[in-house]
Amino acid sequence: MANQLQPIFSVSDFIAVVNQTLDFAYPTVEVEGEVSEFKINQSKFVFFNIKDSGASVGCFMTIWQMRVPIEDGMKVIVSAVPNVTKWGKFSLTIKSVRPSGEGALKKSFELLKAKLDSEGLFADERKRQLPRIPRHIAVISSTQAAGYADFIKILQDRWGGVKIDVAHTLVQGSDAPDQIINAINYFNQLEVLPEVLVIVRGGGSADDLAAFNDELLVRAIASSRIPTLVGVGHEIDMSLADLVADVRAATPSNAAQILVPDKNEIIRSVKTQINSLLPRIIQIIDQQKQIVIDILSGSIEKTNEKIDEQSKNISNLKDILSQLNPEKVLARGYALIRGKITVGSQIEIETNKVIMKAEVKNVSKK
Amino acid sequence: MSVKNKSISEKTLQLTELVSWFDSGEFSLELALDKFKEAEKLALEIENDLNSLKNDIEIVKQKFDSKN
Numbered sequence: 001m002a003n004q005l006q007p008i009f010s011v012s013d014f015i016a017v018v019n020q021t022l023d024f025a026y027p028t029v030e031v032e033g034e035v036s037e038f039k040i041n042q043s044k045f046v047f048f049n050i051k052d053s054g055a056s057v058g059c060f061m062t063i064w065q066m067r068v069p070i071e072d073g074m075k076v077i078v079s080a081v082p083n084v085t086k087w088g089k090f091s092l093t094i095k096s097v098r099p100s101g102e103g104a105l106k107k108s109f110e111l112l113k114a115k116l117d118s119e120g121l122f123a124d125e126r127k128r129q130l131p132r133i134p135r136h137i138a139v140i141s142s143t144q145a146a147g148y149a150d151f152i153k154i155l156q157d158r159w160g161g162v163k164i165d166v167a168h169t170l171v172q173g174s175d176a177p178d179q180i181i182n183a184i185n186y187f188n189q190l191e192v193l194p195e196v197l198v199i200v201r202g203g204g205s206a207d208d209l210a211a212f213n214d215e216l217l218v219r220a221i222a223s224s225r226i227p228t229l230v231g232v233g234h235e236i237d238m239s240l241a242d243l244v245a246d247v248r249a250a251t252p253s254n255a256a257q258i259l260v261p262d263k264n265e266i267i268r269s270v271k272t273q274i275n276s277l278l279p280r281i282i283q284i285i286d287q288q289k290q291i292v293i294d295i296l297s298g299s300i301e302k303t304n305e306k307i308d309e310q311s312k313n314i315s316n317l318k319d320i321l322s323q324l325n326p327e328k329v330l331a332r333g334y335a336l337i338r339g340k341i342t343v344g345s346q347i348e349i350e351t352n353k354v355i356m357k358a359e360v361k362n363v364s365k366k
Numbered sequence: 367m368s369v370k371n372k373s374i375s376e377k378t379l380q381l382t383e384l385v386s387w388f389d390s391g392e393f394s395l396e397l398a399l400d401k402f403k404e405a406e407k408l409a410l411e412i413e414n415d416l417n418s419l420k421n422d423i424e425i426v427k428q429k430f431d432s433k434n
Contacts (some may be wrong), residue, residue, distance in 0.1 A: 152423065155421065160416070163424075175431070179430040186428060270412050278402065280388055
């Protein structure tokens with residue numbers, strides 16, 4: 001009797017009912033395991049198993065859903081819809097897959113890095129310069145995150161007058177890359193483009209930062225029409241988003257430091273310039289004073305020389321005059337004779353001591 | 367020269383030119399004090415301008431979920 005109550009399904013209906021039940025009970029599951037038998041068919045369809053020591057389950061996805069490289073032996077977490085195929089095979093239809101654990105994250109990072117590097121995405125020739133002082137910037141971050149707060153604080157402390165458009169997105173987890181890509185596309189489609197596109201996120205575990213190693217996100221940053229500045233994690237963290245950016249900042253705070261000058265430094269520099277002017281004026285006044293003093297000293301010196309020269313001349317003349325004084329001649333024993341020098345004439349004879357009268361007795365030629 | 371309605375970079379450039387005048391061959395003591403006063407006023411304006419500039423932060427309303 002009990003059997004009569006049990007419905008009899010066609011095979012197709014049975015599989016449909018099982019899938020319906022699965023969909024109701026487990027619309028999406030996350031399963032962690034190790035990849036095995038990884039293969040890509042027709043460059044479109046990806047098949048692999050995930051397994052642990054006790055079981056294995058087949059997985060299917062398209063190649064466009066594979067955002068990070070995976071390979072056999074890599075530990076991954078798949079987000080998937082469980083279902084039974086029309087051939088009765090149980091499998092997981094993958095929505096997303098991400099490496100799990102430090103080793104797998106590192107391996108995946110290195111594989112994608114090598115691939116993108118070979119395409120030249122990290123080449124220095126691709127790097128564009130940021131404007132010296134941007135007036136309009138776009139920021140992509142989680143507005144609730146500490147990294148965003150750090151970035152805005154440093155930016156506010158350093159500079160003003162900037163129009164900052166902020167796109168709030170997730171910055172970790174499987175949905176983060178698509179949200180960031182959508183925000184990049186949003187800003188790149190604006191009629192008036194911002195001058196810089198800044199993507200910031202504070203520090204976190206390797207798993208937290210894994211969103212910034214997403215292949216499509218890295219390619220979106222590379223193809224941005226707006227020059228990009230990426231500051232993700234701490235100084236020691238290096239994501240592929242950092243590598244592909246036009247300018248890499250070590251941290252969100254460093255991104256703000258790179259983006260705008262420090263007004264306090266400018267104010268200090270302006271004050272230093274002004275403070276240097278007065279001593280310079282005083283120095284020039286001192287120099288001018290010294291020049292005037294030197295000129296005056298030179299004039300006085302020349303005048304003194306002329307006076308000395310004239311004094312010497314006068315002294316010489318005085319000596320000559322002194323020699324010509326008749327008193328000096330008389331003092332040497334000579335006498336001055338006045339009167340007519342003829343025999344019998346009265347003459348006056350003056351010596352240095354006396355004046356005497358005499359008569360000329362005789363006159364003869366020498 | 368009026369410094370009204372000039373941008374900070376224009377004022378900074380003007381200040382640099384004023385300061386370099388003191389080292390140039392055009393320097394004269396007669397003009398130095400006026401030039402110094404002009405430079406001092408400009409420096410104060412630059413400081414005030416820099417301190418009064420505010421950033422305009424706007425959160426984009428658009429949602430960036432893939433579903434939207």
